[in-house]
Amino acid sequence: MSKVHEKSPKDCAKKRFNINKFHKKFFFSFSTFLLAILSLVFLVWLILHPKKPQFSLKDVNIYQLNLSDSNLINSTVRLTLSSNNPNKKVGIYYDVLQVYASYKSQIITQETSLPPFYQGNEETNLLSAALDGYQIPVAPSFGYEVGRDQRIGKFVLTLKVIGRLRWKVGTWVSGRYRFNVNCIAILPFNSIPSGPLSSKQGTVCSTIV
Numbered sequence: 443m444s445k446v447h448e449k450s451p452k453d454c455a456k457k458r459f460n461i462n463k464f465h466k467k468f469f470f471s472f473s474t475f476l477l478a479i480l481s482l483v484f485l486v487w488l489i490l491h492p493k494k495p496q497f498s499l500k501d502v503n504i505y506q507l508n509l510s511d512s513n514l515i516n517s518t519v520r521l522t523l524s525s526n527n528p529n530k531k532v533g534i535y536y537d538v539l540q541v542y543a544s545y546k547s548q549i550i551t552q553e554t555s556l557p558p559f560y561q562g563n564e565e566t567n568l569l570s571a572a573l574d575g576y577q578i579p580v581a582p583s584f585g586y587e588v589g590r591d592q593r594i595g596k597f598v599l600t601l602k603v604i605g606r607l608r609w610k611v612g613t614w615v616s617g618r619y620r621f622n623v624n625c626i627a628i629l630p631f632n633s634i635p636s637g638p639l640s641s642k643q644g645t646v647c648s649t650i651v
């Protein structure tokens with residue numbers, strides 16, 4: 443037989459009070475500690491202040507842009523991007539890089555993923571992407587727009603990169619940040635479909651992190 447020992451409500455109240463006191467003390471020192479760490483990280487961040495990576499378009503070629511009667515397009519686009527990390531003390535891990543092309547706000551290729559890579563301080567890398575579109579639906583005005591551009595002699599193509607990156611400072615690596623790159627290529631419109639539309643100008647792209 444066991445004896446059941448019951449505490450009086452008074453005991454319990456006392457104990458709870460002590461626990462509360464301990465919790466408060468612990469909570470206080472913990473938040474102070476956390477605050478100190480956060481301010482330190484913020485300070486380091488302010489001092490180093492990573493600059494956005496810079497992208498530019500080295501070349502773009504449109505090999506195919508075929509529109510069917512039912513407003514579906516097949517497209518073949520090849521491009522080379524130059525990517526530069528302007529920071530002296532910050533490296534960049536590119537974890538996700540998805541590229542696609544659009545024309546007059548309409549997507550004309552599938553998204554292509556580029557392999558993830560690490561970019562050291564002040565490093566420049568060339569990224570090549572093969573973008574293909576297969577039976578992509580577009581607005582009925584698409585053919586008319588392309589025809590008009592052909593008469594003007596200029597084809598304006600937008601190339602977009604959607605990605606995730608992490609900053610590396612010394613041995614510390616940040617969390618993931620989304621970034622978007624927007625490049626506008628103006629291609630002289632002459633020969634499609636008999637030859638590719640090409641541009642070799644070094645268009646600078648805008649980047650948002």
Ligand SMILES: *[C@@H]1O[C@H](CO)[C@@H](O)[C@H](O)[C@H]1NC(C)=O
Nearest residue numbers: 506507508509516634635636
């Ligand atoms: C695209 O269209 C052109 C002519 O309009 C044709 O010669 C070419 O074979 C077509 N390409 C594909 C892959 O359908």
Ligand SMILES: *[C@@H]1O[C@H](CO)[C@@H](O)[C@H](O)[C@H]1NC(C)=O
Nearest residue numbers: 508509510514515516576577
């Ligand atoms: C797109 O490609 C498919 C398969 O190769 C073909 O059946 C279709 O006719 C093509 N569309 C155009 C507009 O060339």
